[in-house]
Amino acid sequence: MKDLKKALSQLQQQGLYRRRRCLQGPQGREIILDGHRLLNFSSNDYLGLANHPDVVRSFKQAADQYGVGSGSAHLVNGHSRPHQQLEDALAEFTGYPRALLFSTGYMANLAVAQSLCSQGDYIIEDRLNHASLLDAAKLSGGKLMRHLHLDYQSLEKKLQRCDKGEILVSSDAVFSMDGDAVNIRQWLDSAQQKNAWCMLDDAHGFGVLGNQGRGSLSEQQIDSSQLHIYMATLGKAIGTSGAFIAASEDLIEYLIQTARSYIYTTAMPPATAQASLSSLKLLIEEPHRQQSLRDNITLFKQLSLQAGLPVMPSDSAIQPVMIGPADKALAISQQLFTKGLHIAAIRPPTVPKNTARLRITLRADHTSSDLQQLVEQLHSLLKQ
Numbered sequence: 001m002k003d004l005k006k007a008l009s010q011l012q013q014q015g016l017y018r019r020r021r022c023l024q025g026p027q028g029r030e031i032i033l034d035g036h037r038l039l040n041f042s043s044n045d046y047l048g049l050a051n052h053p054d055v056v057r058s059f060k061q062a063a064d065q066y067g068v069g070s071g072s073a074h075l076v077n078g079h080s081r082p083h084q085q086l087e088d089a090l091a092e093f094t095g096y097p098r099a100l101l102f103s104t105g106y107m108a109n110l111a112v113a114q115s116l117c118s119q120g121d122y123i124i125e126d127r128l129n130h131a132s133l134l135d136a137a138k139l140s141g142g143k144l145m146r147h148l149h150l151d152y153q154s155l156e157k158k159l160q161r162c163d164k165g166e167i168l169v170s171s172d173a174v175f176s177m178d179g180d181a182v183n184i185r186q187w188l189d190s191a192q193q194k195n196a197w198c199m200l201d202d203a204h205g206f207g208v209l210g211n212q213g214r215g216s217l218s219e220q221q222i223d224s225s226q227l228h229i230y231m232a233t234l235g236k237a238i239g240t241s242g243a244f245i246a247a248s249e250d251l252i253e254y255l256i257q258t259a260r261s262y263i264y265t266t267a268m269p270p271a272t273a274q275a276s277l278s279s280l281k282l283l284i285e286e287p288h289r290q291q292s293l294r295d296n297i298t299l300f301k302q303l304s305l306q307a308g309l310p311v312m313p314s315d316s317a318i319q320p321v322m323i324g325p326a327d328k329a330l331a332i333s334q335q336l337f338t339k340g341l342h343i344a345a346i347r348p349p350t351v352p353k354n355t356a357r358l359r360i361t362l363r364a365d366h367t368s369s370d371l372q373q374l375v376e377q378l379h380s381l382l383k384q
């Protein structure tokens, strides 16, 4: 048996030990963590919808009508009217014939690779893809090949190594720990060879990018007919939880028949689906949040450039500041905490060795003085 005490103390020595802090209240521009009031630069609730009154009200109303638990899997008797309405709304919003709900994004990603690929098949991924896409490939039994980050020639080289068998090419649309984005046109031109399935995970684009938050395809003016499989989550900009796959009628039906992470799990609570419908309505009717977020991204980039901060190249709401050693990133994050700023230190194995970083996520409701304070504090801590 592994010596767990020793393994844990090694993690501590390497600055890789993870500790949970306890949130005493909702997500917001400010949060209360372990009793401290902090400006929040670490949540994926980009638009502030996780605690929006309309979304909360829908959740409560649906709980009154449907109860809390869904009671079973979608295929048994857990598929309720709010689930169906949300699937229909998501299909229409993203421009696909159909959409299918999952309880989490992790499970949605597992579903696609496992349904389409098995031993003898190939899955080609950007090497910085989200862990759930990498795990999905491993679980499927297909051969995983990882290409260099955002390098489409490297992707083509991997494709040339595939012989017969299914091929799935998948990528984050906006990279979750880096904030940079795929050039979808170039990626598709390289990926659409050898009859490969192409899939994008738009967890960080859906809700914030494109017309009314329709996501990365809309942002980059790519028609949904060009991409076989579009995945996005509801736990980030949408402010609820869960995820969906949007695709053709046949692919969705095939997932319902074969995807184990769809079949063998309890459906999300109906109230979560109803609350997500409210968020979608807000996206469509009130585009000012996406605009405020864009303005905040522009302002943060300007301020951090002026201050000479080592910010990574990103135009998204994810603005990581590269630190390097894990213990240093952790120490700076802790110092920021004492100054009233919450910014998580992202360390290996979430990111490659020696690329620990402070992962700043911006929100629509941050004010310009919040951003000024952030940059000033970072500047003074990084100088030391």
Ligand SMILES: *Cc1c(COP(=O)(O)O)cnc(C)c1O
Pocket: 103, 104, 105, 106, 107, 109, 130, 132, 172, 176, 201, 203, 204, 233, 234, 235, 242, 243
């Ligand atoms: C958060 C995230 C997921 C997982 O979604 P959950 O709903 O949190 O399980 C998948 N892919 C990417 C790129 C993510 O950022």
